[in-house]
Amino acid sequence: MKANQYIIYTLFAALFISCESELDVQPRQREDATISLSTEKGIKDILTGTYAIAATGDVYGGRILVAADLLGQTGSTATTDLRWSGTFADFRHMYAKTMLVNNQFAQQIWARNYEMINAANTVIENISKVASADDKKRMIGEANFLKSLAYFDLVRFFGKQYEAGKNNxxxxxxxxDKAISDFTIDLSAERSSVEAVYAIVISGLNKAFDDLPEDNEFYANKYAAKALLARVYLQMQNYPAARDAANYVIQNSGADLSSKYADAFNHDVNQIEDIFAIQITKQTGDNQVVNHYASEANGGRGGDIHITSNYLNKFDDVNDDRRNFNKINPANNRRLTSKFTSQFGDVGIIRLAEMYLIRAETNFRENTTVGATPLADINKLRTRANAVNFTTLTLARILRERELELGMEGFRIHDIRRTGGSVTSSLPWTSDRLLFPIPLREIDSNKKISQNSGY
Incomplete structure (x- = not known):
């Protein structure tokens, strides 16, 4: 029996190309595994192939962000911030909280992330083929970063929320934890606990931080690992650790806020605010956030997802650039975000603004002022957006600023669950309907795995 049969082991050598100057390189999508594992070049190709898997539209090329925001919407025209008007049934089911066990997009998120994990494990296990000690260290760091990123989103979508102070x-x-090369054997396994998965994520990111350089071109670097740690700790409600990690990135990464809010989006070369971004080009993938959010003129489907007045009404200042960073699509009169208008632009995964929001929230919760006061951090973002500054601050205001600053960037359902919120009165953060089902194909092939309640 072939459990996890969708981990495509032979995708190792798909080349990940980041910039237009490298577009003359022809990517090889498949290569004999024996050749890949026997040479330094083969192992390096497997690592770049791991980035290539991440860049697919199924995961960090866009759909994993879209899924998080659709799950966080009410599905009601009267109350939703974002309305789904597209024709994809699998996204419509996420939006309406009526997912089935054969939801293709949930299945692809499961499969692609496990492909990333398997490829990363293969790099680590075969790193002896690499001659340079510096290259070995960096590559192990990148593999651990990518593996941790995959596990973190898998456990957030398919597992119940981590609850601080409990056994989880x-x-x-x-x-x-081992690379899989023989898919003819029975790979059936039960799911590990949420606690165990988070432990793997944190361990991997700490190793990545130790091994990665400060500058690694467009690939993951030391600050990407620390920033992802800040996000992980925040999801766990470990506020002191999240605060300190976010502060470290703000103080040491050399990143800064873009001078204008609009400058943080729609570019194909990393900008000063980018901590980690997925590089999209005509050769390496398709930008699925653009596909679902943009007009036809900008390479999208005309606005499968569009902004409602409910979202605009959450802004307290009508002059806030974030409120007005959208436009009406003349083809169908839908209001579309301007965050995703470059068909082959990068997909931002972590930007510095998130670190300011994490530091502000965790300092507020802990009654500390590490790095800056919460009010100063929030007003820094509001000043950049030309919004009137606050004179006082509450936790509710900080959480609202996350909605306004990070809207449509893949945070909504995760924030609802970690803060104990609700999508609707009948869909509290504990609802089984806010979890993905374990894919039907995994259930059919894995004799030991348990399905999520309600499916």
Whole structure:
């Protein structure tokens, strides 16, 4: 029986190309595994192939962000911030909270992330083929970063929310700590606990931070690992650790806020605010956030997802650039975000603004002022957006600023669950309907795995 049959082991050598000057390189999508594992070039190709998997539209090329925001919407025209008007049934089911076990987009998120994990494990296990000690260290760091990123989103979508101060024995996802090369054997396994998966994520990111350089071109670097740690700790409600990690990135990364809010989006070369971005080109992938959010003129489908007045009404200042960073599509009169208008622009995964929001929230919760006061951090973002500054601050205001600053960037359902919120009165953060089902194909092939409640 072939459990996890969708981990495509032979995708190792797909080349990840970041900039237009490298577009003359022809990517090889498949290569004999024996050749890949026997040479330094083969192992390096496997690592770049891991980035290539991440860049697919199924995951960090866009759909994993879209899924998080659709799950966080009410599905009601009267109350939703974002309205789904597209024709994809699988996204419509996420939006309406009526997912089935054969939801293709949930299945692809599961499969692609496990492909990333398997490829990363393969790099680590075969790193002896690499001659340079510096290259070995960096590559192990990148592999651990990518593996941790995959596990973190798997456990957030397929497992119940981590609850601080509890044992968190609720089922998370399968931990695959060894590379899989033989798919003819029975790979059936039960899901590990949420606690165990988070432990793997934190361990991997700490190793990545130790091994990665400060500057690594467009690939993951030391600050990307620390920034992702800040996000992980925030999801766990470990506020002191999240605060300190976010502060470290702000103080040491050399990143800064873009001078204008609009400058943080729609570019194909990393900008000063980018901590980690997925590089999209005509050769390496398709930008699925653009596909679902943009007009036809900008390479999208005309606005599968569009902004409602409910979202605009959350802004307290009508002059806030974030409120007005959208436009009406003349083809169908839908209001579309301007965050995603470059068909082959990068997909931002972590930007510095998030670190300011994490530091502000965690300092407020802990009654500390590490790095700056919460008010100063929030007003820094509001000043950049030309919004009137606050004179006082509440936790509700900070959480609202996350909605306004990071809207449509893949945070909504995760913030609802970690803060104990609700999508609607009948859909509290604990609802089984806010979790992805374990894919039907995994259930059919894996004799030991348990399905999520309600499916």
């Amino acid at each position: 024995t609720q089922l998370g996802v399968i931990i695959r």
